[in-house]
Amino acid sequence: MESAMTESHLYTVKLNNWLQAWSQGQLRNGRLKIQDSNGRQQWSLYFHLGHLIGDAGGVHPRRRWLRQLAQYCPQIQVDPIHLYQEQKYRSDDYEFLAALMSKREILRQQMVSVVQGSVAEVLFDILQQEQWLRDRSLPPLSYTFTPEENLYAAPLVFLSPDRSWQQAKQAWQKWCQAGLEEFSPNVAPLIWQREELQQQSSPVVYRSLVSMVDGKRTLRDLALRLRQDPILLTQSLLPYIRRGWMKSIEVGDIGEKLEHIIKRGSQSSTAQPKTTSPLIAYIDDSPRDSQLLGRILTQAGYRYISLQDSVLALPMLLEHKPSLIFLDLVMPIANGYEICAQIRRTSVLKDTPAIILTSNDGIIDRVRAKVVRSTEFISKPIEAPKILNVVRKYLEFGD
Known part of the structure; x- marks a missing residue:
């Protein structure tokens, strides 16, 4: 069965089957490498005699390892820069x-x-990345299994692959049920509008935030x-992020330069917005x-x-004066027509x-959009070609 493991698309059901196979002893020693289509996101899971014994890779391997040490071995002090060698067990x-x-x-x-704890974080990140790619109809993750008889001389940790996977799925389901599926736990919150935050928060809360x-801690x-x-x-x-007082940003691993940050889900190098570029x-x-639109x-x-x-949309628009505005129709209190x-x-x-951007694409919706003088009416799902075409139609700015 090991010889049949070749590079293929990775789906949670399929990965679940392989992990069950390891748990049942059908597979033995080796490394399962998981990555996206351009190789920017990579993880490795290591197996010994049907057990899961370790992991590697991901966005923040050093941060992940240090978190586990701080939580479970608080008495141990280590040098984070030399903890981890990329792409090695x-x-x-x-x-x-x-x-x-x-x-x-x-x-x-x-x-x-x-x-x-480290394996749990890796499996959670794989689940989230897979969902993110699937929602956007992007190429799925792939895997490569490499049998290695002498992977490690004497492993001291033996985890059940199936049990680890089930626990990771439960953690991911709870994250989604909390409405956080689009928020990676690997991003770092950053105060973006300090004055507004100070005015709207108590002194104690403000000092704490x-x-x-x-912007340095995930x-x-x-x-x-x-x-x-x-x-x-x-x-x-x-609430602070939704009001624009905070932003969630991607940060590098410990000891990693900013220009080497892995962009989650990127299919090409990401252009950084210029300060003179139009605000949308x-x-x-x-x-x-x-x-997604962001x-x-x-x-x-x-x-x-x-x-x-x-409710806060109009005051924020008056403050920032964007060059173009997208609006959803169905929102609590004030809907897109009213705004x-x-x-x-x-x-x-x-x-x-x-621009009205909505899932409601009926004739009545389009007529109402014209009545309130919306510039255009676009139906969801949100897709890059559709969005960029309409933006370029009204704004003169090159990628």
């Missing part, structure tokens, strides 16, 4: 922990917890530091659609602001292109 790290075990400085259960939210890092559940922490920051606003209460526009070089609170009508009654914004 972390035998040095395991030898390090094994040496500590032999000296009775840590218990075997501590080492098991470190490896288990300033001390924590510095959501996972912050959750560990604050001893909070990552879901509850992310949900507590969502999108009013929609859906975090998923807001982040990626499309920022990768094309445009500046982007997401407004997820329809578009307000825009047309405002002298500063009355000539700004306002």
Whole structure:
């Protein structure tokens, strides 16, 4: 059966079958390499005698390893820069922990917890990346299995592949049920509008946010530091992100230069928006659609602001004066028609292109859009060619 493992598309059901095969002893020693179509995202899972014994790769391997050490071996101090060699099995790290075990400085259960925690994060990230690609009809992940009889001389940790996978799926389901599927726990929150945040927050809350939210710690890092559940922490920051007072940004691994940051889901090098590029606003209460449109526009070089609170939309538009506005129709309190009508009654914004972007694509919806003088009416799903064509139609700016 091992010889039949060749490069192929990876789906959760298929990966689940392979992990069950390892759990049942049908496969033995080797490395399963998982990557996206352009090789920017890569993970490795290592197996020994049907057990899962370790992992490598991902966006932040050093951060991930340090989090596990801090949580399960807090008495151990290590140099993060030399923890991990890219694309190699972390035998040095395991030898390090094994040496500590032999000296009775840590218990075997501590080492098991470190490896288990790291594997859980890797499997979660694979699930999220797979979902992200599937939602956007992008090429799926692929895998390559390489049998290796002498992978590791004496593994000290043996995890059940099937059980690890089931636990990761449960964690991912909880993340989605909390409405966070478009938020990676590997992004770092950053205060974007300090004055507005200070005016709208109590002094105690403001000082706490300033001390924590510095754009250097990921959501996972912050959750560990604050001893909070990552879901509850992310949900507590969502109101600030939705109002534009904070942003979630991608950060590099420890010791990694910014220009080497792996862009999650990117299919080509991402163009950074210039300060002189047109600003485009999108009013929609859906975090998923807001982040998707944001990626499309920022990768094309445009500046982007997401407004997820329809009540605060008009004041934010007056403050930022975008060059083009996208609006969803169905939102609580104020819908897209009402906001578009307000825009047309405002002298500063009355000539700004306002594009209705919605799942409601009936004749009545289109007529109402014309009544409130929307510039165009586009039906979802949000797709890059469709969005960029209409943007270029009204804005003179090259990618």
